[in-house]
Amino acid sequence: MLNGLWLGFFLAAALAAFVRWLVGGDATVFAALVESLFAMAKLSVEVMVLLFGTLTLWLGFLRIAEAAGLVAFLARILGPLFRRLMPEVPSGHPALGLITMNFAANALGLDNAATPIGLKAMRELQSLNPSTDTASNAQILFLVLNASSLTLLPVSIFMYRAQQGAADPTLVFLPILLATSCSTLVGLFSVAFVQRLRLWDPVVLAYLLPGALLLGGFMAMLTTLSAAALASLSSLLGNLTLFGIIVVFLLAGAWKRVKVYEAFVEGAKEGFDVAKNLLPYLVAMLCAVGVLRASGVLDMVLASIRWVVERTGLDARFVDALPTALVKPFSGSAARAMLIETMQSQGVDSFAALVAATIQGSTETTFYVLAVYFGAVGIQRARHAVGCALLAELAGVVGAIAVGYWFFG
Secondary structure, eight states: OHHHHHHHHHHHHHHHHHHHHHTTOOTTHHHHHHHHHHHHHHHHHHHHHHHHHHHHHHHHHHHHHHHTTHHHHHHHHHHHHHHHHOTTSOTTOHHHHHHHHHHHHHHTTOHHHHHHHHHHHHHHHHHTOSOSSBOOHHHHHHHHHHHTTOOSOOHHHHHHHHHTTOSOGGGGHHHHHHHHHHHHHHHHHHHHHHHTOOTTSHHHHHHHHHHHHHHHHHHHHHTTSOHHHHHHHHHHHHHHHHHHHHHHHHHHHHHTTOOHHHHHHHHHHHHHHHHHHHHHHHHHHHHHHHHHHHHTHHHHHHHHHHHHHHHTTOOOGGGGGHHHHHHTTTOHHHHHHHHHHHHHHHOTTSHHHHHHHHHHHHOOOHHHHHHHHHHTTTOOBOTTHHHHHHHHHHHHHHHHHHHHHHHHO
């Protein structure tokens, strides 16, 4: 899928360039394509410079959190909830512990830990599955909640905004938190509706109601604030939360007698390796997006969508943020490239760039998650997993746009 998407970007750019040359007489388009290739290759390296530092720093702190047992602690807290949401999984089964650890790792931004834990959880769920090629209810719920992208600390988004010169990289913290809550709730409710899960179970309600009331009350409080106050509060909470969690990690490590410095260095080495391996993918996708923009294809697609939106009488400023949303279900690297390109072309603190950053932080690469998680256990019939996951992704995009207008419009 990713091969086809990447090749399609170049072929579409080539076709558009030849049309502009042969029909429009624009011979400069090929120079623009070549210039875009070199510019995006340079930009990739510039992004990587900060990425090296950010991943090294963050994975160092996250290794301390792992060693202090914070992920396992969160897993124990969430265990009773998942026992109710997945009634076909026996109490005490290893899958429940792995599932809760996966979500806890995702919430803390531990992507490298979350994926292998998630794959182990999917294999344990497959051991309970009577079918070898059809997804079970528990597997579908697990996958859809993974695809809904509930992440409390979107550090990578902050990093990209910082690299592009944002005055306050954490400005999108609250919008992302609200939008990702939309995608997760829609994903949960859609699966619960199809599978007829008992969300009114006292234990489930004990988990969901306080969170829903807290979120509702918080949103009600936010409606009383001006746009400037919303931006200021998002900045304050983003920076306070980020630094506060780092302090919690360090204190928990010290309490558990973890050698925090050594643990940090061990995790930082992993961060360096991860960042180094990302460079080829970043160059590939940024260059593909660059030629797509230089050829005029991206502008034509956005102009068509903008025309439709304007005919309905709606504000069309969000259209410039849609490239990130359109490719996110297929490729995280392509969406990341689209986000960076939007920041470059529109300005890092422009409305379009802020909405695109919110979309990037509140949605997931649905088809990639489906391919990896189901492919690992040989599942071929996904049943309602695709529909529910895409519905959650759509909710995240719509929520990101709505929250973007609320905070920055």
